[in-house]
Amino acid sequence: MCGIVGYIGHRDAYPIVIKGLQRLEYRGYDSAGIALYDGASVNLCKTKGKVEDLKKKAKSEISLSGNLGIGHTRWATHGVPNDVNSHPHYSNSGDLVIIHNGIIENYESIKKELIKRGYTFESDTDTEVLVNLIEEVKLKENVMLGQAVQIALNEVVGAYAIAVFDKKKPDEIVVAKLGSPLAIGIGDNEFFIASDASPFIEFTNNAIYLEDEEMAIIRLGKEIKLRKIKNDAVAYPNILELQMNIEEIEKGGFDHFMLKEIYEQPRAILDTYRGRLLAKQGIVKMAGIDQHLDKFLNANRIIIVACGTSWHAGLVAEYIFENLARIPVEVEYASEFRYRNPIITENDVVIAISQSGETADTLAAIKLAKENGAFVFGVCNVVGSSIARETHAGAYTHAGPEIGVASTKAFTTQITVLTLLALKLAKEKELFTDSQFHEYLTELETIPSKVEKALESNPLIEIIADVYKDSTNCLYLGRGYNFPVALEGALKLKEISYIHAEGYPAAEMKHGPIALIDEHMPVFVIATNKGHYEKVVSNIQEIKSRKGKIIAIVTEGDVQVKELADHCIEIPETFESLTPLLTTIPLQLLSYHIAVMRNCNVDQPRNLAKSVTVE
Numbered sequence: 032m033c034g035i036v037g038y039i040g041h042r043d044a045y046p047i048v049i050k051g052l053q054r055l056e057y058r059g060y061d062s063a064g065i066a067l068y069d070g071a072s073v074n075l076c077k078t079k080g081k082v083e084d085l086k087k088k089a090k091s092e093i094s095l096s097g098n099l100g101i102g103h104t105r106w107a108t109h110g111v112p113n114d115v116n117s118h119p120h121y122s123n124s125g126d127l128v129i130i131h132n133g134i135i136e137n138y139e140s141i142k143k144e145l146i147k148r149g150y151t152f153e154s155d156t157d158t159e160v161l162v163n164l165i166e167e168v169k170l171k172e173n174v175m176l177g178q179a180v181q182i183a184l185n186e187v188v189g190a191y192a193i194a195v196f197d198k199k200k201p202d203e204i205v206v207a208k209l210g211s212p213l214a215i216g217i218g219d220n221e222f223f224i225a226s227d228a229s230p231f232i233e234f235t236n237n238a239i240y241l242e243d244e245e246m247a248i249i250r251l252g253k254e255i256k257l258r259k260i261k262n263d264a265v266a267y268p269n270i271l272e273l274q275m276n277i278e279e280i281e282k283g284g285f286d287h288f289m290l291k292e293i294y295e296q297p298r299a300i301l302d303t304y305r306g307r308l309l310a311k312q313g314i315v316k317m318a319g320i321d322q323h324l325d326k327f328l329n330a331n332r333i334i335i336v337a338c339g340t341s342w343h344a345g346l347v348a349e350y351i352f353e354n355l356a357r358i359p360v361e362v363e364y365a366s367e368f369r370y371r372n373p374i375i376t377e378n379d380v381v382i383a384i385s386q387s388g389e390t391a392d393t394l395a396a397i398k399l400a401k402e403n404g405a406f407v408f409g410v411c412n413v414v415g416s417s418i419a420r421e422t423h424a425g426a427y428t429h430a431g432p433e434i435g436v437a438s439t440k441a442f443t444t445q446i447t448v449l450t451l452l453a454l455k456l457a458k459e460k461e462l463f464t465d466s467q468f469h470e471y472l473t474e475l476e477t478i479p480s481k482v483e484k485a486l487e488s489n490p491l492i493e494i495i496a497d498v499y500k501d502s503t504n505c506l507y508l509g510r511g512y513n514f515p516v517a518l519e520g521a522l523k524l525k526e527i528s529y530i531h532a533e534g535y536p537a538a539e540m541k542h543g544p545i546a547l548i549d550e551h552m553p554v555f556v557i558a559t560n561k562g563h564y565e566k567v568v569s570n571i572q573e574i575k576s577r578k579g580k581i582i583a584i585v586t587e588g589d590v591q592v593k594e595l596a597d598h599c600i601e602i603p604e605t606f607e608s609l610t611p612l613l614t615t616i617p618l619q620l621l622s623y624h625i626a627v628m629r630n631c632n633v634d635q636p637r638n639l640a641k642s643v644t645v646e
């Protein structure tokens with residue numbers, strides 16, 4: 032977690048670093064800081080709070096000039112969020128200045144050693160230990176900053192993306208990466224450093240994504256020098272041309288990124304299947320899978336590993352793969368999988384799902400699966416992310432940048448990719464006739480316009496949100512394909528409005544949660560017309576007879592549930608297996624409006640971060 036930004040070149044660094052930090056605030060937002068070199072000295076300002084607070088403080092406290100700057104937005108790990116623990120951190124001499132995303136696990140033992148050698152520490156952070164270790168190496172070994180960074184990093188255990196400069200040599204920034212992302216934007220004798228490309232996309236489309244255990248010495252007027260941290264080997268920069276554009280990372284007239292991203296779903300789903308779904312020809316084309324089809328077709332089972340919302344998409348995929356492609360599937364929390372000595376064989380295919388492609392637990396689960404000989408397929412949104420690189424093959428979701436911390440379009444596009452994959456396998460296994468296959472693909476093609484239709488319920492949803500905004504508990508129920516959507520609906524409400532919510536398979540209600548139902552309990556029920564409809568109607572009756580409030584998501588033209596429920600939100604009719612792509616839309620909007628009405632920070636909910644790079 033945490034976002035880092037840096038600039039060295041001919042422009043003023045301050046506006047670039049500040050704007051970059053605002054774009055990276057999704058990664059952490061409990062404190063922020065900046066350090067600028069103005070040609071004579073370093074001006075450093077940091078504060079608990081948001082980048083907006085930093086801007087105010089910096090304006091009144093420091094000179095904002097200089098062509099070299101680094102900045103940080105923090106999600107605290109070591110040390111509470113306060114001004115002192117915020118980054119950047121100075122070394123004891125005041126010469127070195129560092130920003131860091133990650134955790135140095137052995138910082139305590141290093142700190143003790145440094146204290147013995149006379150070092151003092153102002154903060155409780157592992158980062159201040161690291162910058163002083165670099166300084167100690169630099170002085171003791173009498174080496175340049177790059178070499179000192181390299182030697183020091185060989186002594187630390189943990190994860191990092193760092194940027195460090197020496198005020199005595201202000202034409203250079205040294206960066207390094209292990210486990211946390213780091214991109215370098217390359218301009219015309221100017222360089223940008225950031226946790227992702229969004230801070231520099233309006234200046235350059237050329238970027239290098241450092242690999243794990245790589246570092247770079249970025250010096251004005253020189254080529255970037257890349258080397259391996261462990262063995263000093265020279266690494267060759269792979270300069271990518273980025274496709275991202277500036278509109279994608281701005282709010283585009285919406286009040287919040289989350290709302291923008293909810294409304295982007297028709298486009299995002301279309302982009303996910305564009306070029307892959309060829310309904311007329313009856314083909315699903317997926318470049319990432321074609322040469323690995325045998326792995327899937329001969330697999331004993333598919334194991335899906337993911338966290339949070341991506342795990343919910345994995346649960347939907349379990350129903351899809353088993354029903355359409357008849358391949359057994361297990362869905363695992365990556366954090367549990369990696370630590371429970373799972374049985375993995377060479378005949379297993381592991382699918383790792385991750386929007387950010389940086390989630391530490393998912394990454395570790397992938398490494399474990401690979402060590403045990405499994406074929407690992409990634410479903411990621413962020414191009415070039417660690418998970419995309421670590422997997423044997425994969426498919427991007429092409430949802431575009433997701434900035435709101437609560438995942439929305441990532442979920443529906445992950446389901447779309449996984450549906451395409453299941454369809455491709457089903458076709459290979461001849462489980463569909465040509466006409467059934469064609470019918471399925473044609474229906475999938477209608478989903479973007481059906482999502483548009485589902486979005487039209489927004490005014491009604493706002494009214495319903497107003498009725499339930501003060502609830503303290505909510506229950507979400509669904510069955511079959513829509514059980515994971517109930518889990519996802521509950522997660523969305525919890526994380527952005529701080530209302531306690533639980534998702535359950537509707538039939539499980541009578542095994543416990545029914546005890547909670549009274550006139551104060553809103554129950555959101557997914558009751559589409561296909562798949563156990565009558566049984567869900569019975570569950571609704573059970574809630575009604577205990578005076579629970581029922582908010583139902585139903586198929587257009589529904590009659591039965593409308594008579595029972597307090598509120599109904601309609602979605603267009605589609606195949607049962609595609610309903611999650613529609614039923615999730617009203618639940619996203621409901622959470623959004625409730626959170627706004629409760630004055631919650633929708634895009635940056637408390638305690639959360641978009642990219643969970645710590646375990």
Ligand code: F6R
Nearest residue numbers: 339340341385386387390437438
């Ligand atoms: C919820 C949410 C999180 C993420 C989870 C996994 O709205 O965003 O639960 O889904 O942290 O993140 P990725 O998909 O980036 O691996």
